Amino acid sequence: MxxxxxxxxxxxxxxxxxxxxxxxxxxxxxxxxxxxxxxxxxxxxxxxxxxxxxxxxxxxxxxxxxxxxxxxxxxxxxxxxxxxxxxxxxxxxxxxxxxxxxxxxxxxxxxxxxxxxxxxxxxxxxxxxxxxxxxxxxxxxxxxxxxxxxxxxxxxxxxxxxxxxxxxxxxxxxxxxxxxxxxxxxxRWPPDLTRWKEAVALVLVACVLLPFATRSEISLLFLVYPLLIWAALRFQHAGSVLCALFASVMATVAATDGVGPFARMSHVEVMFKLQAFNGSMALTALILSAVITEQRNTRHSVELACQELMEVLEHLTAGNPPPRPLPMHDDDGVPRRKRAP
The missing domain is CATH 1.10.1760 (Arp2/3 complex 21 kDa subunit ARPC3)
Incomplete structure (x- = not known):
């Protein structure tokens, strides 16, 4: 709920x-x-x-x-x-x-x-x-x-x-x-470990890519966004939020140290560049993961409706009264999970 x-x-x-x-x-x-x-x-x-x-x-x-x-x-x-x-x-x-x-x-x-x-x-x-x-x-x-x-x-x-x-x-x-x-x-505990291999791969890539992108003298901050998209598509909020948090920490450390893409800048220029990066990255992570989660919930609702429609058709074909359909959503609007056959 x-x-x-x-x-x-x-x-x-x-x-x-x-x-x-x-x-x-x-x-x-x-x-x-x-x-x-x-x-x-x-x-x-x-x-x-x-x-x-x-x-x-x-x-x-x-x-x-x-x-x-x-x-x-x-x-x-x-x-x-x-x-x-x-x-x-x-x-x-x-x-x-x-x-x-x-x-x-x-x-x-x-x-x-x-x-x-x-x-x-x-x-x-x-x-x-x-x-x-x-x-x-x-x-x-x-x-x-x-x-x-x-x-x-x-x-x-x-x-x-x-x-x-x-x-x-x-x-x-x-x-x-x-x-x-x-x-x-x-x-929730215990966590879902069905894609643990991909999760480990994502963590390893993040640990290598993010420090390199935020501390390289070449401006490579844009490399963070494909990583955010991967995390959001495969792990929704859990992936995108944690990835954005780690990227923001690494970028802030690089900015305050004056290294990488923040080298040879005034304090005002560092502030604008850092906050533009942090803001756009956090916005991307939140919105993208929310859209993906909402689409998954909609798909579950459609699957549940199709399943109940099939049950109604089966009962009508057999000459029995159709079963009372279950609501597709909980009282607070969250789609119910698809029932096991």
Whole structure:
């Protein structure tokens, strides 16, 4: 059965406390991980991919609105790890508020349109891209950069370049990290090993091709896309999302090191090239895998309808009343699997 966002909200105080601490710990760990790779734009330091936004949106989609407190606590812990409790200022609390409001607003918009965390429909992939990432993360970028300008830490003329870097970094966290966490949450055990040989081959090719493409002085980033298509066609979300995550990490490492296709570029040029690559790759992975999954579900529905039609014809030919047909979809619209003969 497909899960619609907002249906798994813990109710007991102890569970809420554990959930809050768990989300805060994950957001803090993701923030420290994101700070390992940084770029400088107009004197402001930013991360090309900010993983806490992806963790925050995924937590809200899985656990519901009560995860907001853990998100705020995680953002506060990240700031405290860079400064100290005594040097904490009201401006820092404003940044925490913006970092919390952005994923919450993204979650509310996704919930409004009936987003499903399985990402098995094209509309879900498009919603996560445009509502969850591009629109929702405008809030954190506007609040954060606005506070920097108001407090005098950033010149007003530098507002838009820094805003763009902040916004794209937060959006990339949603586009790359959130699908991977949703995939991990919905994974079934034991996994399907019917195509394990092809999966091993895909992993080996990715481990060789992606480091070469992202660190070669010749611009070979386009080689990532055939790999994404292979992963999406054969393994749907599991293949395309993990492949996109690995490719984004390798490209970010190469960009911050200033090697490969990012060599001899200014920081602004590196930012634009890296984020254009990450954004187009994540969009391709999400949309392509969603389309393939939706087409497979449609095919299963057609096969089920044909099977039931054959049963009706057999009963009519034998002179018996036709059996009552089963619905082709569950209550939430997911096609039923074809029954075994």
């Amino acid at each position: 497909a899960a619609v966002v907002g249906t798994r909200e813990p109710r007991r105080p102890v569970v809420v406390a554990v959930l809050t601490l768990g989300v805060a710990a994950c957001c803090f760990a993701a923030g420290r991980l994101g700070l390992l790779r940084q770029l400088v734009v107009e004197g402001a330091v930013f991360t090309p991919i900010w993983p806490p936004t992806g963790v925050a949106v995924a937590s809200l989609l899985i656990f519901g609105i009560r995860a907001w407190l853990g998100i705020a606590l995680g953002a506060l812990l990240v700031i405290l790890s860079l400064t100290s409790l005594t040097s904490l200022r009201p401006a820092d609390l404003g940044i925490v508020a913006g970092s919390t409001a952005a994923p919450v607003c993204a979650y509310l918009m996704l919930r409004r349109i009936g987003f499903r965390i399985e990402l098995d429909r094209l509309r879900d992939g498009l919603a996560l891209v445009f509502l969850g990432a591009l629109v929702g993360m405008m809030i954190s970028a506007t609040v954060g950069v606005g506070i920097l300008v108001l407090t005098g830490k950033l010149a007003a003329d530098d507002f838009w370049p820094v805003w763009l870097a902040w916004w794209v970094g937060d959006a990339m966290g949603v586009l790359i990290v959130t699908p991977a966490l949703l995939l991990l949450y919905g994974a």
